Each structure stands twice: as C-alpha cells, then as structure tokens.
Amino acid sequence: MTEFGKALGATETPIPGLVVWDLPVHGDSRGWFKENWQREKMVAAGLPDFGPVQNNISFNDAVGTTRGIHAEPWDKWVSIASGRVFAAWVDLREGPTFGTVFSTELDPSRAIFVPRGVGNSYQTLEPDTSYTYLVNDHWSPDATYTFLNLADDTAAVPWPIPLDRAEVSAKDLAHPRFADVTPMPPRKILVTGANGQLGRALRAEFGDARHVEYATRADLDLVSPDLATARRWRDYGTIINAAAFTAVDLAETPEGRREAWAGNVTGVAALAAIAGANGITLVHVSSDYVFDGTLDRPYREDDALSPLGVYGQTKAAGDAVVASLPKHYIVRTSWVIGDGRNFVQTMASLAERGVDPKVVDDQIGRLTFAADVASGIRHLLASQAEHGIYNLTGGGPPTSWADIARRVFDLSGHDPERVTAVSTEDYFHASTVPVAPRPRNSVLDLTKITETGFTPRLRPPL
CATH class of the missing domain: 3.40.50.720 (NAD(P)-binding Rossmann-like Domain)
Known part of the structure; x- marks a missing residue:
C-alpha cells in the first residue's frame, strides 16, 4: 500500500549516481496525488538537472511480469503510477563498480534516478502496474544499449517470483551473461x-x-x-x-x-x-x-x-x-x-x-x-x-x-x-x-x- 505524507528525500545506493527518492504523496479515501517530477524542488534537493525530453509508460497486466536487464545510453527518472514492483539495477558501465547490484521495491511513493549505463529491470508485484520513466534523450534505433541476462548467476538478483514462473519475453531471456557483456563506455x-x-x-x-x-x-x-x-x-x-x-x-x-x-x-x-x-x-x-x-x-x-x-x-x-x-x-x-x-x-x-x-x-x-x-x-x-x-x-x-x-x-x-x-x-x-x-x-x-x-x-x- 502506498505510504502517504513522506517528505521529499534521497537515499544513496552502492551504485554511484543511482539514488532512491521518497516522494510526497497526498491521499484520502478518493485516491492520491503526487508531483511525480518537479524540477525546481528536486534539483534543489540534489537530483541532477538531467533535462528530460521524453516520457514513457510501461503497463503490465499480470503479477510477475519481468523486464530487463537493459542499460540505455541516457539517464532515467523511474517511478510508479499504479501498482508495485520489485526492481533491480546492475552497474554495466566501464569502471571499478562494474557489476554492482542494488534492488528494492518501488510504489507510487518511491522513485529512483538511474544514470546512463546502469542496467534497469523490474518484476511486478501487483496487477495493473504502470511503470513510468522520464529520459533525457529521444528513443533512437541508432542508440547503443548494453544488456545482461535476468538469470545471470553473478548478479544473482533475488527475484521474488522465480523466473521460470514469471512472464518474461524470449528476447530478455536471450540477453548475454556477465562474461559476454561489453561494458558501456562513458559519454x-x-x-x-x-x-x-x-x-x-x-x-x-x-x-x-x-x-x-x-x-x-x-x-x-x-x-x-x-x-x-x-x-x-x-x-x-x-x-x-x-x-x-x-x-x-x-x-x-x-x-x-x-x-x-x-x-x-x-x-x-x-x-x-x-x-x-x-x-x-x-x-x-x-x-x-x-x-x-x-x-x-x-x-x-x-x-x-x-x-x-x-x-x-x-x-x-x-x-x-x-x-x-x-x-x-x-x-x-x-x-x-x-x-x-x-x-x-x-x-x-x-x-x-x-x-x-x-x-x-x-x-x-x-x-x-x-x-x-x-x-x-x-x-x-x-x-x-x-x-x-x-x-x-x-x-x-x-x-x-x-x-x-x-x-x-x-x-x-x-x-x-x-x-x-x-x-x-x-x-x-x-x-x-x-x-x-x-x-x-x-x-x-x-x-x-x-x-x-x-x-x-x-x-x-x-
């Protein structure tokens, strides 16, 4: 259940630049309201002024829908419009933190800033979950992505619903294991x-x-x-x-x-x-x-x-x-x-x-x-x-x-x-x-x- 009345605040993670944010959600018996993205307040609180240019929403019908692990060449502000997810991130950037893993649950009162090159994945814990994200580049077929297999033993993401009982696309199941991943270089x-x-x-x-x-x-x-x-x-x-x-x-x-x-x-x-x-x-x-x-x-x-x-x-x-x-x-x-x-x-x-x-x-x-x-x-x-x-x-x-x-x-x-x-x-x-x-x-x-x-x-x- 979404927690109401939180103060806007940030929590660092072991992955540099990956930051979890608590969002103030105002609600009553009719439902709830939140400022999902508010540049002035969030930048003042320490969020990078990353300049989003596109807003995407992924709607997931069933519990256990699992997507990832995708590292795109842009920054993302990820939040939940409805429902709840278990989410995991893996640092796929060149450097000493390559391979670092972080996971947590997200609901409408928690969001996360995902820097370029950090692999993003999630698994829905409630039906009719809407996963929304702002990005600071327009989608392009020429963009270079980095992928990691959801079942990789090195990352060992603790999926609440085992992958053999989850809804996963054949494309995501075919992503490479760690030994075959090419790290994403800096911009x-x-x-x-x-x-x-x-x-x-x-x-x-x-x-x-x-x-x-x-x-x-x-x-x-x-x-x-x-x-x-x-x-x-x-x-x-x-x-x-x-x-x-x-x-x-x-x-x-x-x-x-x-x-x-x-x-x-x-x-x-x-x-x-x-x-x-x-x-x-x-x-x-x-x-x-x-x-x-x-x-x-x-x-x-x-x-x-x-x-x-x-x-x-x-x-x-x-x-x-x-x-x-x-x-x-x-x-x-x-x-x-x-x-x-x-x-x-x-x-x-x-x-x-x-x-x-x-x-x-x-x-x-x-x-x-x-x-x-x-x-x-x-x-x-x-x-x-x-x-x-x-x-x-x-x-x-x-x-x-x-x-x-x-x-x-x-x-x-x-x-x-x-x-x-x-x-x-x-x-x-x-x-x-x-x-x-x-x-x-x-x-x-x-x-x-x-x-x-x-x-x-x-x-x-x-």
Missing part, C-alpha cells in the same frame, strides 16, 4: 582542432581511449550548416574545442578578419548551441589577448575584457558565447608552445644557424607548454571542478620574450648575449604588413586553478 569526448599544437597535446593526454574522438577541420567543419546533424550529439558528454584562428597579425587584414571571426566566433557559437541543446560540457581555450595588458598585476578570471586587436576581440566574443552555457570551462592561457612551429623552436634554429635575433623585452608573461594545458583540462574534467573560467599557464616568475630567447640559446650551447633586447615599437617599426597590438602584461593569476588541486609547473622544460 564520448570530442576534441576539435586535433592537429594543432594543443590538439596533439590532447591526443597524447587522452590517448586512444575508445570514448575519445579527435577531429580536424577536414573531419568536422565548425562553420558548416550541417554541423547539428554531423554527429549523434546525445552520445557526447564533453567537447574540447582546441580549434581556433591564431594568426594574430593576419587577423588585422580584411581576409584574416573574416577568417578570425568565422573560426573564433561563428564556429564557437555553433558548438555552444549544440552543447546547450544536448547537455554537453564545452571546454573552450581562450587567450591573454582578451586583455589590454595595462594592469600592474596578474589578470584574474573576473577582470573586465578589453582586447586591443581583432584576434583578441574574436576570442573575447567567443568567451562571452561559451560563458552563457550552464556547463562550460573557459581555459585562458598564454604564450603556448608545443609540437609544431613555435617561438622556442625558432630561437633554437636561429642559434644553430648563427643568426643573432632581436627580441622584444617589454612584453611580460609566462611560457606555457601545450602538454600542461592538456593536463589541466583533463584535471578540470576528472575532478568535476566548478564550471567557469580558469587561467592556466606555466608557473614561476614572469619573464620576457627576450629572456626566454636567451635561455634557449644558453641551453642549446650558444652565447645568450647574441640575443638583443628591443622594444615592441622598435621591433615592428619597419614592418610593411599589418601588425596586431600585443598586451604588454600577459601574466595570468593562477590562484583559481591551483585551488582545484592542479599545480602548474614552475619552470617549463626548455
């Missing part, structure tokens, strides 16, 4: 810009895990009108956007300006729309160029944006778009070098070729290795840090480009005095092509990222 991670310096660092960081995909512009054009249908986006949990237009001087030309706005704003807005519509976390890499560099202290995440040139303006616009999403990380970095053409590689080449360079000494910042940015991004995701903006650069004392050039010369066995320090104005004085204005102070405050447990390297290994 996919998509890395865009996978051939750039940061993209290659992300490849090294995440490796060949089967739930991680890497896309170049040839694979996925972010400004294509077909982007919204280019993937089954509900299968993705995170997009790491390492694609960007970074030619800061070219951005000052008419053609470059168009390309910069397309790559850094239009494409980002398209990704943000997809992320928002599908509950995806968007990781977006930003730049010190969103600031004008006039402060006499390191820039914090909440400092006002004041870009000097076109590149900085497009990055600031992209940041504003991404910041509107409920689930986002904006990773702001500076002076990034990695696998590919970069400042350190150029200085080493000049040293070997006997060229004595002039290098600016009035732009101050910290050198950042792409591998450290990739590691920091993975840390934010793995630690489930609070969404928002994070500065992420190399650590240690700030320095100038001229100081870095001298260190490269020194470490490569050449006289660092061959590097001549000049001002930015003198360096670009004779330029015949457009030159982007640079922030003089590119030092970013690292307090926030450090407080999440990530410690930037004090001195990048040149």
Whole structure:
C-alpha cells in the first residue's frame, strides 16, 4: 500500500549516481496525488538537472511480469503510477563498480534516478502496474544499449517470483551473461582542432581511449550548416574545442578578419548551441589577448575584457558565447608552445644557424607548454571542478620574450648575449604588413586553478 505524507528525500545506493527518492504523496479515501517530477524542488534537493525530453509508460497486466536487464545510453527518472514492483539495477558501465547490484521495491511513493549505463529491470508485484520513466534523450534505433541476462548467476538478483514462473519475453531471456557483456563506455569526448599544437597535446593526454574522438577541420567543419546533424550529439558528454584562428597579425587584414571571426566566433557559437541543446560540457581555450595588458598585476578570471586587436576581440566574443552555457570551462592561457612551429623552436634554429635575433623585452608573461594545458583540462574534467573560467599557464616568475630567447640559446650551447633586447615599437617599426597590438602584461593569476588541486609547473622544460 502506498505510504502517504513522506517528505521529499534521497537515499544513496552502492551504485554511484543511482539514488532512491521518497516522494510526497497526498491521499484520502478518493485516491492520491503526487508531483511525480518537479524540477525546481528536486534539483534543489540534489537530483541532477538531467533535462528530460521524453516520457514513457510501461503497463503490465499480470503479477510477475519481468523486464530487463537493459542499460540505455541516457539517464532515467523511474517511478510508479499504479501498482508495485520489485526492481533491480546492475552497474554495466566501464569502471571499478562494474557489476554492482542494488534492488528494492518501488510504489507510487518511491522513485529512483538511474544514470546512463546502469542496467534497469523490474518484476511486478501487483496487477495493473504502470511503470513510468522520464529520459533525457529521444528513443533512437541508432542508440547503443548494453544488456545482461535476468538469470545471470553473478548478479544473482533475488527475484521474488522465480523466473521460470514469471512472464518474461524470449528476447530478455536471450540477453548475454556477465562474461559476454561489453561494458558501456562513458559519454564520448570530442576534441576539435586535433592537429594543432594543443590538439596533439590532447591526443597524447587522452590517448586512444575508445570514448575519445579527435577531429580536424577536414573531419568536422565548425562553420558548416550541417554541423547539428554531423554527429549523434546525445552520445557526447564533453567537447574540447582546441580549434581556433591564431594568426594574430593576419587577423588585422580584411581576409584574416573574416577568417578570425568565422573560426573564433561563428564556429564557437555553433558548438555552444549544440552543447546547450544536448547537455554537453564545452571546454573552450581562450587567450591573454582578451586583455589590454595595462594592469600592474596578474589578470584574474573576473577582470573586465578589453582586447586591443581583432584576434583578441574574436576570442573575447567567443568567451562571452561559451560563458552563457550552464556547463562550460573557459581555459585562458598564454604564450603556448608545443609540437609544431613555435617561438622556442625558432630561437633554437636561429642559434644553430648563427643568426643573432632581436627580441622584444617589454612584453611580460609566462611560457606555457601545450602538454600542461592538456593536463589541466583533463584535471578540470576528472575532478568535476566548478564550471567557469580558469587561467592556466606555466608557473614561476614572469619573464620576457627576450629572456626566454636567451635561455634557449644558453641551453642549446650558444652565447645568450647574441640575443638583443628591443622594444615592441622598435621591433615592428619597419614592418610593411599589418601588425596586431600585443598586451604588454600577459601574466595570468593562477590562484583559481591551483585551488582545484592542479599545480602548474614552475619552470617549463626548455
């Protein structure tokens, strides 16, 4: 019999994310009423804001009707509209809790939140039972399910009515045993810009895990009108956007300006729309160029944006778009070098070729290795840090480009005095092509990222 008057409350289970909920049911001799799903109250009480898009009901005529064990690639809010069930869940996700079992009875006063990849099954204990569930994806024949046999000896679900006396479909009886189950991987991670310096660092960081995909512009054009249908986006949990237009001087030309706005704003807005519509976390890499560099202290995440040139303006616009999403990380970095053409590689080449360079000494910042940015991004995701903006650069004392050039010369066995320090104005004085204005102070405050447990390297290994 349904219990009336319970307070809304949650009870954890041995399966991570699987939570039983008591629901307030108001009743008398005429029947009962309950709020089966009430987003504001339930989210405030701790239920994930999982964004349901479809409501399904399974009506079961006879006692002993048994269904499962099905693990779908979406989250479910399961409750009972009428009747009573014995229900069991098995964790079929990749990870240390794979195979964990939990069972309980559900009636109209008890519901359960079932996370993606946890196998769901039930057996009716009363006739005319209606089992109802909200899901956060539309049913699709292309969705990938994971199944487990109801009679599996390893799970050993204690069915109240033995399966040989229960109503079970032939299809459910044919599901695989534990030894033949392929665990459900996490929701996919998509890395865009996978051939750039940061993209290659992300490849090294995440490796060949089967739930991680890497896309170049040839694979996925972010400004294509077909982007919204280019993937089954509900299968993705995170997009790491390492694609960007970074030619800061070219951005000052008419053609470059168009390309910069397309790559850094239009494409980002398209990704943000997809992320928002599908509950995806968007990781977006930003730049010190969103600031004008006039402060006499390191820039914090909440400092006002004041870009000097076109590149900085497009990055600031992209940041504003991404910041509107409920689930986002904006990773702001500076002076990034990695696998590919970069400042350190150029200085080493000049040293070997006997060229004595002039290098600016009035732009101050910290050198950042792409591998450290990739590691920091993975840390934010793995630690489930609070969404928002994070500065992420190399650590240690700030320095100038001229100081870095001298260190490269020194470490490569050449006289660092061959590097001549000049001002930015003198360096670009004779330029015949457009030159982007640079922030003089590119030092970013690292307090926030450090407080999440990530410690930037004090001195990048040149």
